[in-house]
Amino acid sequence: MKPGNLTRIITILAILFFYLPIIVVVVFSFNSSKSPEWTGFSLKWYYQLFTSSGYIWRTFLNSIIVGVSSSIVSVVLGTLGAISMYLGSKKFKQVMWTTTYIPFTIPDIIIGVSLLIFFTTLNVRLSLFTIFIAHVTFSMPYTMMIVLTRLHDFDKSIIEAAYDLGATKSVALRKVIVPVAMPGIIAAFFMAFTLSIDDFVITFFVAGPSSTTLPLQIFSMVRFGISPVINAISTLLLLGTIFMSVALRRYVRYII
Numbered sequence: 001m002k003p004g005n006l007t008r009i010i011t012i013l014a015i016l017f018f019y020l021p022i023i024v025v026v027v028f029s030f031n032s033s034k035s036p037e038w039t040g041f042s043l044k045w046y047y048q049l050f051t052s053s054g055y056i057w058r059t060f061l062n063s064i065i066v067g068v069s070s071s072i073v074s075v076v077l078g079t080l081g082a083i084s085m086y087l088g089s090k091k092f093k094q095v096m097w098t099t100t101y102i103p104f105t106i107p108d109i110i111i112g113v114s115l116l117i118f119f120t121t122l123n124v125r126l127s128l129f130t131i132f133i134a135h136v137t138f139s140m141p142y143t144m145m146i147v148l149t150r151l152h153d154f155d156k157s158i159i160e161a162a163y164d165l166g167a168t169k170s171v172a173l174r175k176v177i178v179p180v181a182m183p184g185i186i187a188a189f190f191m192a193f194t195l196s197i198d199d200f201v202i203t204f205f206v207a208g209p210s211s212t213t214l215p216l217q218i219f220s221m222v223r224f225g226i227s228p229v230i231n232a233i234s235t236l237l238l239l240g241t242i243f244m245s246v247a248l249r250r251y252v253r254y255i256i
Helices: 003-028 044-051 054-087 090-105 108-121 128-152 157-164 169-198 201-206 214-222 228-255
Strands: none
Touching: 003 228, 044 228, 054 090, 054 128, 054 169, 054 214, 090 128, 108 128, 108 201, 128 169, 128 201, 157 169, 169 214, 169 228, 201 214, 214 228
């Protein structure tokens, strides 16, 4: 067998390994029965999801609120940090790079336990606010690195030219640096939002009794058996993710 054919076979098998379970979830969201065997096409699980699953939509709203708010704050802080690293001295960059990279290597369970101990020590009641703080904490390093990667493709001499033309630091920031970094900022926002919507481990430790998010709700439902309603939720989330990815790609292509 030629090496090229072997590579194609391995690639196809890897793609099937990753996407076949997703395809199964989507297909069985339209199954008319709860059994793992196909018994006929039906939309009743989607109907049940939209008509008699109010608790799911409440948790979904909680996830959206936390996801959007934490992503905005993470992007603002991450962008400021990335600009500081980009314009700062070499020593400052090394310190910032080290402190920013450390969260990538820490397991989520350690971050969750640490935040729980932190909130408990400060007597902060666990709620959506604590989830918001936690999501900002683990999302900010990602947003900073994404924006910084975008800035590395930017010629710093343009900033110096803006200064020579009389621009102040604030004007150069608003008129030059931020517009150039905008594709990275948008990509960082979607990355932070995806991480927030998807997170379970850290949220599990910092969530209060009345602040359940969608991943926590799905986990509680799975403990009592896998319902086709979960398949319907997963399918809708998958469609939403695909839509966001396509929109982001077209936006970034238009900006560039």
